Amino acid sequence: MILEVCNVTKKFGGVTAIKDTSFHVNAKEIYGLIGPNGAGKTTMFNIITGNYEPTEGQIKFHGQRIDGIKPHKIVHRGIARTFQNIRLFTSMTVLENILIGFDYQAEYTYLEAILRLPRFFKEERRVKKRALEIMEVLGIADYANEMATSLSYGQQRKVEIARALAASPQLLLLDEPAAGMNPQETHELAELFFKIRDEFDVTILLIEHDMKFVNKLCDRVMVLDYGKTIFEGDIKDAIKDEEVIKAYLGDFKHA
Numbered sequence: 001m002i003l004e005v006c007n008v009t010k011k012f013g014g015v016t017a018i019k020d021t022s023f024h025v026n027a028k029e030i031y032g033l034i035g036p037n038g039a040g041k042t043t044m045f046n047i048i049t050g051n052y053e054p055t056e057g058q059i060k061f062h063g064q065r066i067d068g069i070k071p072h073k074i075v076h077r078g079i080a081r082t083f084q085n086i087r088l089f090t091s092m093t094v095l096e097n098i099l100i101g102f103d104y105q106a107e108y109t110y111l112e113a114i115l116r117l118p119r120f121f122k123e124e125r126r127v128k129k130r131a132l133e134i135m136e137v138l139g140i141a142d143y144a145n146e147m148a149t150s151l152s153y154g155q156q157r158k159v160e161i162a163r164a165l166a167a168s169p170q171l172l173l174l175d176e177p178a179a180g181m182n183p184q185e186t187h188e189l190a191e192l193f194f195k196i197r198d199e200f201d202v203t204i205l206l207i208e209h210d211m212k213f214v215n216k217l218c219d220r221v222m223v224l225d226y227g228k229t230i231f232e233g234d235i236k237d238a239i240k241d242e243e244v245i246k247a248y249l250g251d252f253k254h255a
């Protein structure tokens with residue numbers, strides 16, 4: 001078990017965004033967090049990544065509590081994420097955007113960087129080589145020196161994923177990775193996630209609305225509705241579950 005969410009509740013003033021929710025993610029699993037708009041999915045991501053503290057409950061990563069820890073420290077522990085809205089630096093190239101993901105790992109001091117000492121250049125070379133390897137796996141290496149914003153929406157999403165992978169995470173959180181993609185791109189993305197899991201030895205937790213995509217990719221899912229868990233378990237059972245079908249107004253029938 002890599003991640004455990006134990007009885008988590010999150011309140012914003014009078015709004016209970018998440019109510020007494022528990023689930024766990026096994027190592028190397030691709031786990032889906034699903035539910036209608038406003039169900040509390042992004043709030044759950046923000047709690048796992050340390051952007052919010054839970055009002056009640058605990059988050060454990062490899063059995064150790066991480067709730068209340070600052071986001072950058074959670075990245076150090078091995079959890080990286082992408083966002084629902086693409087957050088790339090518009091004035092930077094694809095490669096530069098990905099290099100940002102490595103910053104915290106830099107093994108040279110600021111002084112060594114300013115003085116341009118050998119360790120700085122060695123580390124720069126290592127990091128660039130690794131960025132290119134990641135870009136190769138994601139199929140975006142040819143765009144390394146293009147401005148990130150000149151890429152298609154689907155490719156920009158891959159740049160975001162590459163940046164998250166640059167932090168060498170054990171757990172990768174993806175917030176609606178297929179949003180805005182056409183059916184062909186979505187199909188390719190599902191294949192890519194299997195490849196990412198295997199090549200980078202990473203566990204994936206994703207939020208997604210596209211049920212076909214989830215059905216193809218995930219073994220287990222948790223379904224949230226108005227902050228409450230209405231289903232937790234096998235995707236095959238989720239798509240037959242009455243309460244889940246009701247929450248999705250029948251979307252699952254087409255999955």
Ligand SMILES: Nc1ncnc2c1ncn2[C@@H]1O[C@H](COP(=O)(O)OP(=O)(O)OP(=O)(O)O)[C@@H](O)[C@H]1O
Pocket residue numbers: 012015016017035036037038039040041042043044084
């Ligand atoms: N920072 C915040 N302050 C106040 N309320 C918030 C905050 N963040 C989320 N909420 C509320 O919590 C509830 C859950 O929102 P959340 O964004 O987690 O849902 P979601 O499932 O990710 O929805 P979507 O699919 O639309 O992204 C909503 O009612 C939202 O308005």
